Every structure is written in structure tokens, then in C-alpha cells.
Amino acid sequence: xxxxxxxxxxxxxxxxxxxxxxxxxxLCKGCSTQRPEKFPEECSVKLFCKRCVLLRxxxxxxxxxxxxxxxxxxxxxxxxCDKCSSWLHDSCESLSDExxxxxxxxxxxxxxTCSVCQRMSADSSRTVKWRIAVEENRNKRIQSIMDQLxxxxxxxxxxxxxxxxxxxx
Numbered sequence: 393x394x395x396x397x398x399x400x401x402x403x404x405x406x407x408x409x410x411x412x413x414x415x416x417x418x419l420c421k422g423c424s425t426q427r428p429e430k431f432p433e434e435c436s437v438k439l440f441c442k443r444c445v446l447l448r449x450x451x452x453x454x455x456x457x458x459x460x461x462x463x464x465x466x467x468x469x470x471x472x473c474d475k476c477s478s479w480l481h482d483s484c485e486s487l488s489d490e491x492x493x494x495x496x497x498x499x500x501x502x503x504x505t506c507s508v509c510q511r512m513s514a515d516s517s518r519t520v521k522w523r524i525a526v527e528e529n530r531n532k533r534i535q536s537i538m539d540q541l542x543x544x545x546x547x548x549x550x551x552x553x554x555x556x557x558x559x560x561x
Contacts, residue, residue, distance in 0.1 A: 420444055422453060422460040451477075455508050456484035471495060474503035494526045 419426055422444030440448060447453060447460040454461070454470070455478050461468055469482045469492060482492045485507055495504060502525045505513075510520060541547050 421458050422448065452479075454479065454481050454484055455506070456480055471504060471506075473506035473509055475505050475509040478506060478508070480506050480508075490530065491526055494529050495522065497529065498522060498525050 420441040421439040423441060425441050444453075444460045447462070450463075452461050452463065453459065455476075459481070461470070461479070470479045471482060471485065471487070471492070472479050487495070498504075502522050504522050505520050542551060
């Protein structure tokens with residue numbers, strides 16, 4: 393049995409016939425608004441407010457978390473899947489700050505495939521090309537930093553001593 397609260401319950405949903413959420417417990421899945429009067433009548437499950445329904449119809453939502461976004465929201469870090477054309481939050485794709493930056497530097501010839509498309513792919517166990525390219529790019533950057541450090545005379549001696557030191561000291 394779900395929440396009955398102190399308010400009259402909303403109609404039963406098809407998904408959870410035993411759940412009776414009160415208007416205080418109903419949240420829009422797209423923006424977390426807590427104002428049930430904003431929920432569209434035609435939405436029987438009442439998961440999204442009117443604004444979010446319109447944004448979803450435009451395709452402005454992350455397919456992983458269902459959160460919506462405005463066209464002009466440049467503060468949100470997202471990446472477009474080259475296969476399904478959906479935009480996903482970097483955090484929903486478990487991308488580190490560095491991976492997000494490295495992805496932006498990859499050539500267009502290396503397509504980005506989101507986790508949703510990857511799971512639906514017949515060859516879902518194969519590592520996607522963009523992950524390999526990001527890892528190669530990261531290794532090149534690390535090697536470049538190491539080369540720069542080695543070129544510094546003061547650090548050269550330190551690194552040489554570290555390389556020749558016995559393990560554990």
C-alpha cells in the first residue's frame with residue numbers, strides 16, 4: 393500500500409495498482425516540481441508536468457534519467473549520441489571530467505554511442521571505438537607530461553633515482 397497522506401488520493405495508476413499517492417508525494421519525473429495541478433489530465437500515470445511533456449515531445453530529455461532540458465541551457469554538460477541523436481548528461485553516462493573533455497577533442501570520424509544504444513546493440517560486449525580513442529588520447533597526454541618532466545634537468549635526477557630505487561623505498 394502506498395501513501396494516502398492527509399489529502400484525497402489521486403486515481404490509481406496502471407503501473408502500481410496498490411499505490412495511492414497523495415498530491416504532496418507526486419513529483420514530476422522531469423523537473424521534480426511538486427505542484428500536482430500542473431500535471432496534464434491526459435497523462436494517466438501523472439509523471440510529468442505540462443512543461444516537461446512539451447519538452448519531451450520535442451525530444452529534450454535525457455533517456456537515462458528522464459530529466460528535461462531547455463534548448464538554451466548551456467550550463468548543463470551533455471553529449472549527443474551519434475546513433476540515436478539523443479542528448480545525455482555526462483554524469484548519466486558515467487563520464488569523468490577528463491573523459492568529457494577528451495570526447496570533445498575526438499574527430500567526427502569517431503562516433504559517440506550512448507550507453508542506451510550500446511546495450512541495445514547486438515554486439516554490446518564489444519568496447520566502442522570512442523572509448524578506445526579516449527583511452528589512447530589519455531595515454532598520449534600522460535606520455536607527453538612524462539616527457540616534459542624528463543626534459544627538466546632537476547626532475548631528471550629525481551626520476552632516475554626513483555627508477556633505480558629498490559621497491560618499497
